[in-house]
Amino acid sequence: MLSKKTRYAIKALTKLAKEFQKGPILISDISKTERIPQKFLEAILLELKNAGILNSKKGKGGGYYLIKKPEEVDLANIIRLFDGAIALLPCVSIKYYERCDECVDEALCGFRDIIREVRDNTLKILKESTLQDIIQREDSLKA
Structure with missing residues (x-):
């Protein structure tokens, strides 16, 4: 059985894939639309960033985005x-x-x-x- 962490990662990645090349998405937006607890999501996105699947941008207009094509x-x-x-x-x-x-x-x-x-x-x-x-x-x- 897949862990909740994996299921949340796939949901978050799918959300980012739907917005591919449209700019970064805030963690709070992903958390809200995909119904993923924000603190848990932060840890998941950091692991995905460290794995080279996505990246983040800080500041105004910041958030996470895929660096690989869907x-x-x-x-x-x-x-x-x-x-x-x-x-x-x-x-x-x-x-x-x-x-x-x-x-x-x-x-x-x-x-x-x-x-x-x-x-x-x-x-x-x-x-x-x-x-x-x-x-x-x-x-x-x-x-």
Whole structure:
């Protein structure tokens, strides 16, 4: 299950993606429209800034803005940034691999093989899904 932090990050990023290249957006505006607690949002946006996904401008006309195009920000990277591994088991994780204590032989573990297949399919979908895709899906659901 995705953490609330990840879900809020995706909501905030989607809001910023809808306003891409229209200038910075105030944290208070994102917080209000997306119903994200402002203090929590500040920490999330700072992590996204440190990850090189967005930037901020101080002073009059300031706020946060995407520095990557919406079609370049995939969900797999956002989920990994906040929640870590996408895999359901550590022994099939690509970036966070750990051997399972209870596994006798990974090469012969049928359960591991199934979970690796789940990981591969999930990862494929998340890597191919971007902020732009979220916006397009929202638009098509409104129609």
